[in-house]
Amino acid sequence: MKPGSPLMRSTGCQRSWRWFFSAGIFIMEVFALRKTQAVHHRHELQFTTVGTIHSVLELSAISLIDDVEVVSYNKGQKQITIKIPWISIVLGKIHLTQWYNLLVKYEKDFLWPIQFLARHDINHDRHHTAQLLAECEVDNDITVKSHIHLIWNGEESYRIDEEVGHWENINPEAKEYPYILQSPLWTNLTKYYMKVYCVDLMRKIIGYSSLRDNVAPEVAVSQHVSPEGSIILSCIATGFYPRSIIMHWEKNGKLGIWGNESSSGTLPNMDSTFYLKVTLELSPEDSGAGYTCVVEHSELKSPGIYSVPSKPTINKPWILALGIMLAVILLLSCAGVFIKWKMRKTVRM
Template identity: 65%
Template sequence: MMECQGRWRRFSSAWLLILGVFALRDTQAVHHRHVGQFTAVGTAQSLLEINGISFMDDVELGSYNNVQPKITIKIPWMPLALGIDYLIQKRHLLVDHEQHFRWVIQYLAKNDTDPNRNHTGQLLADCEIDDDIKVKSHVHLIWDGEEYYRIDEEVGHWENLKPEVKKYQHILESPFWTNLRKQYMDEYCIDWMRKIVGYSSLRDNVPPEVTVSQRVNPEGSSILSCTARGFYPQSILLRWEKNGELGVWGKETSSGILPNVDSTFYLQVTLELPPNDSGMNYTCIIEHVELKMPAVYPVPEKPTMLKPWVLAVAIVLTFFLLLSCAGAFITWKKRKSGSAGHLEVSFISTASPTSPPQ
């Protein structure tokens, strides 16, 4: 009975893992993230400057500045994807929003003892889609470098992070600001991203460079590492197999998918095996859109570890071998020097004539 239960648990774990693998593959295949940030600088009396910048999948899309109120596009084909009329409409909306930033700066700075002191207000928004469906959406409000409020659009409730400014929460939850927030997230965050994704990829796809290694910790157990570098797009699947089978083999940790400075991505997953597992017959399986099919990377053989006493004996023997070699070299040098001196004396004595020259 217990044996059947054990088999059922192993079967259930493997089946759940397989389901998780395919679910992860489906959800990651068309995942995109858009981040927009607006920064306004001003005093209690005037608005000095507004800057905006937009990123999608860690690639800069464009920027905006109110000094010369225009949208600067960083991707050459974006006007084709978005349409000129669409960009003109968004520029007009940004110009209209300038009065909203001005009102916020002046309202929050109205009690400042120095009316000429500069303040900075920031709006940071991010949204994510999977297969064209919005899955995440957040807004953060930052004042002079400190986050005051944030909201998860799915929850729909502002979270206050500074008790002294909780008195402003009713303003954020008013119908006017609620509609403005939803308009911003729909038009600037989600709509832009959907139009761009529907037109083209932001950059060429790059397959991952994969390295697999094995090391032994002081306790004698094996730690396997599988590292994928420089890949794009972000979606990737990495898993461990033993003898070609899925399973839960040990303690697994992941770095998470991290961005590189060149807009590619990095991922490392390690597997710490129990002491009774030799680490043989493991492979790292990588799936990425540029690999066309899953790539298999075997784990190299377990490095041999010398016992401490063996290592100590080897060091001592090496030391004495070096000493003996040095001694033999010194002896040889002395003999060579002695032989050369004898020849020189013999030459002088044999060269002396039996009688003085006339």
């Protein structure tokens, strides 16, 4: 085939077209990845049963997504309550009816853990509480956590990580039902229900709309000298939503390990936002200069870089003790002057 022939030109065009098409797909995937990165969501299902050895007295179920209550069920009312109106549209009447029928159908099955709790109780009218806590988490649409906890009379008895697939006995006194939990029927049911009612249900809801407005973190950085002379750097991020956040220390713009780093873990605030504190303890020889706290969150267009204040505050116990002592002396002096004045006034009268 001669160079420059129509067939060669056609083949070259096809190759170029395929290259541009592949490159376009790649670019779109990169932008889609950037759009969805750091998207972390958590779904928690709580089932609580109260009853005696004879019957179930109370049964309630609560669904929380990203710590926001979305759906609840109560045995007394025998109805599913939707906390956020648009969720009814997302789930649809058929799905809600299926969920309701499932709860009513398995209501009697919640009696067996109550009977287990009351097996040695001579008072058959005593109330016992059994709880099932199911939690799942997704990060960038990938399931990263899927756990079930069985809690009887306030004490966790069994726990399973669906990835591992083995029930862990937490309470040594509760050993009578592992053969049920490990049975193929129960194993298949838990996997199915966790996928359908925990993971898939959450994806369906968060895929329609955010449950609340996203909020960027408020960040504060400080440093002080400990009583032992070491430098303590602190970086606090609070008031942010969603929960997913990354915080780390850099020195002169570089990652590394320079001291003992610790973290509070991501904790909830009262307003359903979150809080995280990371600290770095440096040796007394390190001045703390050049350190920055780097924060990455979906609501920040780029990683936030926060410098450490240059002058540390000295935190010495003897300064506090001296201040308290001076305050006590001043108070006693004032009291003495008042007593003398009162005594003189009394003598004159």
